[in-house]
Amino acid sequence: MTLLSVSNLTVxxxxxxxxxxxxxxxxxxxxESVGLVGVSGSGKTQTALxxxxxLPDNAHSSGSVRYQGQEILGxxxxxxxxxxxxxxxxxxxxxxxxxxxxxxxxxxxxQIVIRHGMATGAAIDARGIAMLEKAGLPDPERQYQxxxxxxxxxxxxxxxxxxxxxxxxxxxxADEPTxxxxxxxxxxxxSLLRELREEMGTALLLITHDLGVIAGNCERMLVLDEGRxxxxxxxxxxxxSPAHERTRAMLDTARNAGGQAAELRDPERKPALxxxxxxxxxxxxxxxxxxxxxxxxxxxxxSMSVRPGETVAIVGESGSGKTSLARAILGLVQARSGRVxxxxxxxxxxxxxxxxxxxxxxxLVFQDPVGSLNPAMRVHDAIAEPLQVHEPxxxxxxxxxxxxxxxxxxxxxKKLLRRFPHELSGGQAQRVAIARALIIKPAVLxxxxxxxxxxxxxxxxxxxxxxxEQRRTALSIIFISHDLNVVRQIxxxxxxxxxxxxxxxxxxxxxxxxxxxxxxxALIDAIPVPDPNVPPTKPPVLGExxxxxxxxxxxxxxxRCQHAQDRCRTQAPKKEHIAGAIVACHRASELxxxxxxxxxxxxxxx
Amino acid sequence: xxxxxxxxxxxxxxxxxxVVVITTSALVVxxxxxxxxxxxSPYTYLDSxxxxxxxxxxxDATRYFGTDDLGRDLFVRTLMGVRITLAxxxxxxxxxxxxGVVYGAIAGYAGGKxxxxxxxxxxxxxxxxxxxxxxxxxxxxxxxxLLIFVAIGAxxxxxxxxxxxxxxxxxxxxxxxxxxxxxxVSPTRIIFRHITPNLMSVVVVxxxxxxxxxxxxxSFMSFLGLGIQEPQTSLGSLVNNGVRHTEGAPxxxxxxxxxLAFILMCFNFLGDGLRDQLDPKERSG
Numbered sequence: 027m028t029l030l031s032v033s034n035l036t037v038x039x040x041x042x043x044x045x046x047x048x049x050x051x052x053x054x055x056x057x058e059s060v061g062l063v064g065v066s067g068s069g070k071t072q073t074a075l076x077x078x079x080x081l082p083d084n085a086h087s088s089g090s091v092r093y094q095g096q097e098i099l100g101x102x103x104x105x106x107x108x109x110x111x112x113x114x115x116x117x118x119x120x121x122x123x124x125x126x127x128x129x130x131x132x133x134x135x136x137q138i139v140i141r142h143g144m145a146t147g148a149a150i151d152a153r154g155i156a157m158l159e160k161a162g163l164p165d166p167e168r169q170y171q172x173x174x175x176x177x178x179x180x181x182x183x184x185x186x187x188x189x190x191x192x193x194x195x196x197x198x199x200a201d202e203p204t205x206x207x208x209x210x211x212x213x214x215x216x217s218l219l220r221e222l223r224e225e226m227g228t229a230l231l232l233i234t235h236d237l238g239v240i241a242g243n244c245e246r247m248l249v250l251d252e253g254r255x256x257x258x259x260x261x262x263x264x265x266x267s268p269a270h271e272r273t274r275a276m277l278d279t280a281r282n283a284g285g286q287a288a289e290l291r292d293p294e295r296k297p298a299l300x301x302x303x304x305x306x307x308x309x310x311x312x313x314x315x316x317x318x319x320x321x322x323x324x325x326x327x328x329s330m331s332v333r334p335g336e337t338v339a340i341v342g343e344s345g346s347g348k349t350s351l352a353r354a355i356l357g358l359v360q361a362r363s364g365r366v367x368x369x370x371x372x373x374x375x376x377x378x379x380x381x382x383x384x385x386x387x388x389x390l391v392f393q394d395p396v397g398s399l400n401p402a403m404r405v406h407d408a409i410a411e412p413l414q415v416h417e418p419x420x421x422x423x424x425x426x427x428x429x430x431x432x433x434x435x436x437x438x439x440k441k442l443l444r445r446f447p448h449e450l451s452g453g454q455a456q457r458v459a460i461a462r463a464l465i466i467k468p469a470v471l472x473x474x475x476x477x478x479x480x481x482x483x484x485x486x487x488x489x490x491x492x493x494x495e496q497r498r499t500a501l502s503i504i505f506i507s508h509d510l511n512v513v514r515q516i517x518x519x520x521x522x523x524x525x526x527x528x529x530x531x532x533x534x535x536x537x538x539x540x541x542x543x544x545x546x547x548a549l550i551d552a553i554p555v556p557d558p559n560v561p562p563t564k565p566p567v568l569g570e571x572x573x574x575x576x577x578x579x580x581x582x583x584x585x586r587c588q589h590a591q592d593r594c595r596t597q598a599p600k601k602e603h604i605a606g607a608i609v610a611c612h613r614a615s616e617l618x619x620x621x622x623x624x625x626x627x628x629x630x631x632x
Numbered sequence: 633x634x635x636x637x638x639x640x641x642x643x644x645x646x647x648x649x650x651v652v653v654i655t656t657s658a659l660v661v662x663x664x665x666x667x668x669x670x671x672x673s674p675y676t677y678l679d680s681x682x683x684x685x686x687x688x689x690x691x692d693a694t695r696y697f698g699t700d701d702l703g704r705d706l707f708v709r710t711l712m713g714v715r716i717t718l719a720x721x722x723x724x725x726x727x728x729x730x731x732g733v734v735y736g737a738i739a740g741y742a743g744g745k746x747x748x749x750x751x752x753x754x755x756x757x758x759x760x761x762x763x764x765x766x767x768x769x770x771x772x773x774x775x776x777x778l779l780i781f782v783a784i785g786a787x788x789x790x791x792x793x794x795x796x797x798x799x800x801x802x803x804x805x806x807x808x809x810x811x812x813x814x815x816x817v818s819p820t821r822i823i824f825r826h827i828t829p830n831l832m833s834v835v836v837v838x839x840x841x842x843x844x845x846x847x848x849x850x851s852f853m854s855f856l857g858l859g860i861q862e863p864q865t866s867l868g869s870l871v872n873n874g875v876r877h878t879e880g881a882p883x884x885x886x887x888x889x890x891x892l893a894f895i896l897m898c899f900n901f902l903g904d905g906l907r908d909q910l911d912p913k914e915r916s917g
Contacts, residue, residue, distance in 0.1 A: 356814060377813055385816040398807040402829035411825075412815045459811070466815070 028094075029197055029229050030054045030077070030114070035089040035099070037072045037081065037253075046072045048253040049089070054197060059223065059230040061244030061261065063237060065276070065482050066452075069253040070233045074201050077231075078116060079106045093197075112142045115190035119202040121182035125174040131158070131185050132170040135192055142193050154192065160225075161188035162218050164569075178570050180211035184218065191222055197229045204239065208343040208508055209552035214565040216243055216554075235481045237280035238511075238554025241265060242562035249273050261558040279482045280556040286490075287337055287516050287534070288497040296369065297331035298502040299355070299388070299470050304328050304364030306350045306526075322574050324350035326526045327364065332470065335500035339517035339534070341510055341549060343571050347526035348506045352472050355504075356388055368469070386416055389463035393475035395456035399447035405458050406443040409433065412466045428465065436461045436491060453484035457491065464495060471495075472504045477512060489516055511553050514538060522546045525571060525582045532607035540620045542609040544589050547619040581612065589613055651905035655898045662895060666714040675705035677712045678863055686881045698883045700873060704863075710888050713867040716860060717895070720780055721846040725839055727785030728846075732792025733835060737823050739793070740800025751797065754790050762787055762849075763856075770858055780859055784846050792838065799834050803827050840903035844896045851892065867892040 030053065037047040047069040054060050064070050076087045079101065091099040093109060110116075118124040126134060135154035139145050145153045151170070158166035161184040174182055183203060190198055200219070204212035220243065223230055232244055240247050240261060247264050249256040249272075257269045268274040306325040312318045325347040332338045340348045354361040357377035366373045368387060374380050392398035399408055409429045413420055420428075433440060436457040447455055456476065463471060473492065477485045493516060495501055507513050513520060513534070520537045522530040522545060530543040541547040551566035567586045572578055581599050584590040591613070599612045611617075670676070673694055681703040689698040689706075697706035739750040766783050773779055803809060804827065812822050851868025853859035860866040867888050874885030 358810060358813070382816045385814065388814070390811065390814050392807045392811065394807060398811045400808045400812070400826050400830070402832070403825075411812070411817065415816050415818075415821075462811070462815070 027056050028053050029056045029058075030094075030231075031090075031092045032077070033090045033092075035073065035076060035087065035091060037069070037076050037085055037087045040084045040086070044253075046085075046253050047076065047087075050250070050253070050255050051089075052248055052255065052258060054229050054231060056196065057223075057227045057229055058246065059232065059244045061240035061247040062231060062233045062250060063235065063240050063247055063276070064250035064256075065235060065484075068250045070235075070250055071201055072253075073250070074116065074199050074231070074233055077199065078110055078114060079103075080116075111138055111190075111195065112193045113195055114197045114199060115193065115195040117183075117186050117190050117198065117200040117203045119205055121179065121186045121206070122174065124186055125182060127174055129173075130170070131172050131174065131177075134185075135170075135189055138189060138193050144193060157188045157192045158185070160222065161185065161191075162214075163188070180207055180215060180570050183207060183211075183215050187215070187219065187222070191226065191228065194226060195228060197231065198223070199231045199233070201233045202235070203232075205234070205236070208570070209510070209554075210343055210548060210565070210567050211570055212239075212554070213552045213563060214568065217562065217565055219243070220562065236554060237265075237277060237556040241556050241558040242554055242560070249276070265556070265558050276482055277556065279486045282486070282515070286493055287518055288335065288493060295333050295335075298334045298369060299504075300331040300365075300367040300370070301351075301355060302329045302365050302367070304351065304354055304366065305362045306347070306354045306359060307362045320575055323577075324526055324574065325354065325361075328526070328528055330521060330528070330531070332502040332504060334469070334502055335496060336519065337496065337503040337505055337517045339505045339507060339513040339520045340523055341507055341513055341520060342523035343549075344508060345525075345571055345574070346523040348508075348523055349474055350526075351523075352390070352474050352504065352506055356390055356472065382416065386412070386466045387468050388470045388472065389466070389468040391456070391459055391463055391471065391473045391476040393478050395452055395459050395479065396447050396450070398459050399455060399462075401447055403447070404443065405445050405447075405450070408447075408458060409461050409465055412462060416466050432461045432465045435464075435495075437487075451484075452480050453487060456480060456488055460488070460491065460495075464499075464501075467499065468501070470502045470504065472506070474506045475508070476505075478507065478509065485512070492516065509553075510538075510549050522549065525574060525577060527582070527610065528601075528608070529583070529611070530607060530609045532609075536605070536607060538621070542604055542607055542614045542617075542619065543611045544587050544613075544617065544619065545583050547621070548586075550621065581610075589617055649905050649909050651901055652909065655902040655905065659895070659898050659902070662714060662891075662898075663718060666711045666718065669711045670708050673705060673708050675708050677704065677709045677865065680704045686877070686884075688881070689883050689887070697887050698881070700884055701877060701881070706870075706884065706887065709865055710867075710870060710891060713865045713870045713888060714891060714895070716864065716866040717847055717850060717868070717892070720784065720850045720866065721843045723781050724784035724788060724846040724850075725842045727781060728788035728792050728842060729835065729839055731785070732789040733796050733828065733831065735789065736793035736796025736798075737800050737827055737831070740797040741804055741819065741823050741827060743801075743804075747797070751794075754793055757786075758790055766853060766858055777860070777864075780850060780853065783853070784849050787849070788842050788846060792835075792842070795834065795838055796831055799831050800827055803830055837903060837906045840899055840906055844899040844903075847892070847896060847899075867895075 033051040035047055035050040036045050038045040050073060062070050062073065075081045077091055079098065081087055087099060089099060090097060093113060098106060098109060132151065132154055135157065136150055139150050139153055155166045155170050158169055163169045163181060163184055169177065177185065204215050207215060216239065232240065234240060244261050246259065247261045248258045251272055257264065257273055264273065265277065268277055304325060305327050307321050307323045309319050310322055312320050328351060330338065340351065342348055353359045355366055357375060357380055360375050368384065373384055377385065406429055409432055410425050413425050413428060430440060433443065438454060438457050442450065442454060450458065477488050480488060489512065492503060496503060505513060505517055517534045520532060520534050521528050522543060524545055530541065530546045532542065537546060538550060541550060548566035551563050569586055572585065578585050580596045581594045584594040587594065593612055599610045601608050601610045602614060604614055683703065684699050685701055685703045687695050687699040689696060695705060697710055700706055735750065739747045769779055769783055809822060809826055812826050850859055850866060851871065854866050854868030855872040860869050870888035871885060871892065874888060877884045
């Protein structure tokens with residue numbers, strides 16, 4: 027039975043002549059799960075907002091949205107309020123922004139229960155707590171009294187789901203519900219959504235750019251492109267034989283992140299960059315007392331090296347110390363101890379202590395491409411500036427020539443030279459940032475989540491560019507990412523980090539075939555597989571990484587580890603060398619974590 | 633170059649707002665009248681004619697605004713006042729702009745001890761009672777035009793420095809500044825090429841709010857008799873003079889007072905308009 031039918035939905039903004047959603051028609055049946063997929067800017071979120079009458083004032087929507095036969099597009103607030111939350115609920119991308127920071131979780135749930143007259147008196151709170159429990163929050167009574175900031179990101183998204191489902195709606199619209207979360211947490215939230223839907227029979231409209239998420243969670247899918255419906259069908263059918271070329275391209279990029287690692291030119295060469303026993307800690311004022319300071323250890327005595335022409339990936343959940351490590355290597359923060367050596371020569375701990383010729387050897391590409399470019403500087407000036415600094419004698423013509431050359435190398439059009447950063451797309455801006463970093467020919471390039479904000483083909487393009495540059499100049503790349511799918515192909519070696527320590531360091535191919543540490547295995551299992559025939563995985567680890575201020579005893583991973591034993595709780599594991607890899611786990615030699623199930627086959631088939 | 637680019641970008645953004653366009657044109661028209669106007673009057677601001685004391689405004693005899701208690705033509709004197717008032721306001725604002733931006737940007741970017749020392753100095757200057765400071769200046773030096781600029785500028789740059797420092801503190805944490813540091817750009821170049829251009833939107837708004845403040849201070853000083861010296865005049869001294877003749881010759885008070893109020897209003901609306909327009913950009917980063 028049709029629950030929601032949309033026909034010819036068009037959304038237009040006054041400022042732009044082109045509609046952001048253009049004649050979209052689809053239907054959702056009762057208890058059905060439908061995926062709405064498209065690259066960023068394809069109108070996915072605008073569609074969701076239009077369905078619930080949440081568009082801003084300067085937007086105009088036309089067409090028809092019928093909920094069980096009742097027209098709700100353009101309906102008054104009275105009609106919409108009766109439907110919102112009670113019939114159709116929504117979960118937003120950023121759980122931090124969608125919860126009111128001044129109200130306790132309980133109060134926010136109460137409001138919904140009371141508004142829809144679902145319980146009275148003591149039953150209100152009982153209902154809220156029961157819902158939190160269903161949403162998998164540990165100790166729901168306590169969380170009911172908590173404020174949103176006291177919960178982690180994953181817990182907040184669970185609260186959002188609880189508050190969306192507490193009124194037992196018939197349809198849940200989830201707009202990129204897990205994009206802001208770590209892969210390990212994403213698996214947990216998605217599996218929670220599946221369980222709750224099964225139990226309550228709620229229909230789902232899942233909006234995402236990630237085809238892996240769609241594959242495991244939706245029966246049917248809609249592909250949106252530039253506001254128009256590209257194609258529609260069962261997920262299996264679309265994945266097996268996409269009708270439209272653009273869908274095919276999207277599937278290809280989902281299956282292949284791009285950026286094939288180059289053959290190492292000379293595996294025996296001396297490392298370009300060697301880090302030994304580097305520790306980073308931040309001194310922070312105590313939050314529980316007026317005086318005193320606590321030390322937050324972000325990176326613990328870590329050693330690593332990168333050879334010329336090699337890509338080393340550093341992976342781990344957010345908060346694992348990846349970025350702190352990069353910043354200490356670059357000298358943006360002072361390491362507490364340890365050494366950073368460049369071709370055997372020790373570098374000063376702080377950037378300001380390094381000579382200009384040392385500085386240019388290591389460059390950084392940031393996650394947010396637009397933020398890493400000066401908003402008041404044109405593309406040409408941004409790319410030319412490093413040359414002005416390092417080769418002040420160079421005349422203007424030569425500099426312009428080099429800038430144009432560099433622009434060609436990163437495949438950007440010459441027309442962009444006069445633009446300001448905010449006039450560029452994310453992918454273009456990241457290419458400019460890479461051009462700016464590479465024009466002074468550094469030996470080491472550190473990419474800190476450099477493709478995390480890019481999707482699909484754009485991401486693939488940037489990864490390919492990095493691999494090409496490496497082939498051309500034997501560049502050493504340290505590639506920091508939380509997304510193992512990206513790391514897979516571009517890296518030669520992978521370091522798995524957890525709470526400031528290296529858990530496993532192995533060759534990329536070995537790690538993805540036979541991880542030695544349970545945490546590495548969990549990270550690989552958390553990758554959403556873009557194949558609807560692979561059953562969605564159970565969460566490989568539970569919960570989120572604990573606070574760095576109060577690390578667990580023994581092996582810091584033991585509270586989340588399925589294989590933990592008594593000695594893991596009391597004794598920190600030593601690093602062992604096993605088959606060319608370094609691993610820090612008591613049980614590394616006895617556990618067999620080889621990936622043999624259907625997941626591995628499907629990943630390899632990509 | 634980059635600073636101009638930022639200003640150009642700003643100009644383009646400002647194109648749309650009605651408030652900004654109207655207030656800016658009104659101010660330009662007033663300034664033009666103040667400069668050109670006196671040429672169309674047979675009188676100068678000095679000519680006093682005791683036979684025509686306290687003449688009410690009339691269209692004939694070209695006494696558009698009447699005359700004052702010494703028989704001087706008020707039309708010419710009011711325009712003269714507008715010129716001086718605007719000049720004082722704009723020059724004082726420019727003085728505070730240059731000192732404030734450079735001082736604030738350096739303190740904010742240097743941080744640590746340098747910042748602490750520089751900002752405590754600002755705090756100390758803040759603690760000086762302004763009028764006391766002006767009277768001291770007047771006592772030690774001759775009363776002159778320049779002194780007013782100095783006095784007003786010396787007070788206004790403190791605010792500017794604080795605002796610029798605050799903005800710089802947040803800008804220097806931005807990734808593009810870190811990127812510049814990694815490339816090896818020198819601190820001076822970072823301040824002037826990367827930080828200052830990005831301060832422009834905030835500074836421009838603040839400047840339009842500083843101008844009316846400077847006008848008010850000048851008027852206040854003139855009103856107290858510490859400002860512009862006769863026979864030169866400013867809107868403040870005209871109002872001061874007018875107050876004494878409110879009963880017999882109300883035009884002596886109301887004409888310059890209305891013009892003063894109008895100019896202040898224009899600047900305030902301009903500031904509000906600019907702020908409204910630039911805020912969304914600030915938020916989206």
